[in-house]
Amino acid sequence: MxxxxxxxxxxxxxxxxxxxxxxxxxxxxxxxxxxxxxxxxxxxxxxxxxxxxxxxxxxxxxxxxxxxxxxxxxxxxxxxxxxxxxxxxxxxxxxxxxxxxxxxxxxxxxxxxxxxxxxxxxxxxxxxxxxxxxxxxxxxxxxxxxxxxxxxxxxxxxxxxxxxxxxxxxxxxxxxxxxxxxWHWEGHQLRLTHSCRKWSGSHEQMYGFARSVTATAPTGSPLHVLPVRAAAEWALWEEDRAAPRRTAAEVEEQWRQDPVMQSDLDTALSRWFHQPGARHPDWYDDLNHLAYGLARSGRDADAAPVFAAIGKFMTTTPWGWWGAGPNDVAFVRARARARRAG
Known part of the structure; x- marks a missing residue:
């Protein structure tokens, strides 16, 4: 199976x-x-x-x-x-x-x-x-x-x-x-990387950059997913590098309870995913990050149409950051939960 x-x-x-x-x-x-x-x-x-x-x-x-x-x-x-x-x-x-x-x-x-x-x-x-x-x-x-x-x-x-x-x-x-x-897509992903804690920045710098971009990005821009990407980077650091490290359950609980992080997901859905604009070249990459954020914060019903849009095109990042097993395990399990909830 x-x-x-x-x-x-x-x-x-x-x-x-x-x-x-x-x-x-x-x-x-x-x-x-x-x-x-x-x-x-x-x-x-x-x-x-x-x-x-x-x-x-x-x-x-x-x-x-x-x-x-x-x-x-x-x-x-x-x-x-x-x-x-x-x-x-x-x-x-x-x-x-x-x-x-x-x-x-x-x-x-x-x-x-x-x-x-x-x-x-x-x-x-x-x-x-x-x-x-x-x-x-x-x-x-x-x-x-x-x-x-x-x-x-x-x-x-x-x-x-x-x-x-x-x-x-x-x-x-x-x-x-x-x-x-x-509004260069890859340029903004790299700038986010530079701002994150695992390189030369901090959680605060990373979120500050991502949210400042979404505040001015036009409706339909894939850059509205940038704060969700920031959250994935935050979760990776907290589970893999922070001292003391936090469990996946602790990270997911904070993701669910933090109103700003939830607002970031709402913005990505409403100002990008649910917009009728043309599909951009890195569409699947952003879809996978959005599905990851929704799945990890327990919003399986919201994730269902995102997984449907992904189809079979999984990206190894960020799914490889969730748990110790193969990255397809996290993806398949999250997709199954979303399908049941949807």
Whole structure:
């Protein structure tokens, strides 16, 4: 029965975008850059979709053909991967440089691992820094080739956060990014990350940023989900990092009882989910965060239509933050409760 339930889940980051899925298959297992070139050409002027395509394509190269680490030296090849050869053959193509920059950064994260900083070895940090430097170089070329494009500024922001850059540098990047696109979806997710306690901020800074955005974001904007994302980050810290740690039940009780956190969920439902606006490129990501917040605060009936909209497109974050088991366990159980309540 469990196998049947999990077959109803698809975690491919390209989700239902067939053009992006084809390009990702080549990015990970092949060498044909034409699907990616065509896909990215169709995003010009659509900043949210462009950032998503660059991010997902780059993630597909990590661990793919030509990007493995040498077992003896621990160094990652930076010339043979699909993104490397595309950029080398097309030095004046900003899209090729964008994808390579983000690919190098994804490979840097693969070397570092997803654990807390204290668990990362010195040799991992050294290789992470080398790859991040190369990513910066490729990203600088993309900036020079497409000065009005906010996408390279997103990559710079992500690199700066990963490297704990000075706040003044992060603030300058943020100004440049939002000057090009004031409501940039991924840019705001990264700024939220920078504000959260597990990086260089605090719960107060994180919530302050998220709620200040929703106070001015237009109706229908996916940025109304930002405070719900903040709550997911808060719950992760409280259960996994705080001293003393809190139980899942304690966190969920506070989530249910806190009127401001409940208001954040109401706002995300009324000003985004229930609006008839067009579906944005990272629709499923926001749906999963909203369903997570509703499920964890006991609002299963409200979560039912959100799970229906998600369908089979679960995202591993934030479901992997709930409990110690596989992330699909939390998702399937929450979805079942919502279906019964709905």
């Amino acid at each position: 469990w196998r049947l339930l999990t077959r109803q889940i698809l975690t491919n980051p390209a989700q239902d975008d067939t053009a992006l899925r084809e390009a990702c298959e080549q990015a990970r297992y092949g060498s044909d850059t034409e699907p990616a070139r065509r896909a990215l050409a169709g995003t010009r002027g659509d900043h949210a979709r462009r950032a998503r395509y660059v991010r997902v394509l780059a993630a597909s190269t990590a661990g793919g053909l030509g990007s493995r680490a040498d077992k003896t030296t621990g160094r990652v090849d930076t010339e043979a991967a699909w993104a490397d050869t595309w950029a080398a053959r097309n030095p004046a193509d900003p899209e090729a440089q964008l994808v390579r920059a983000r690919s190098l950064l994804e490979r840097a994260w693969e070397v570092r691992g997803g654990g807390w900083a204290s668990t990362v070895r010195r040799d991992q940090w050294a290789e992470f820094a080398r790859l991040a430097d190369l990513a910066d170089q490729a990203n600088d070329r993309a900036m020079a080739l497409a000065p009005d494009d906010p996408t390279p500024w997103v990559t710079r922001l992500r690199t700066q956060i990963a490297r704990s850059a000075p706040r003044e540098s992060v603030d300058e990047t943020w100004r440049e990014l939002t000057r090009r696109d004031p």
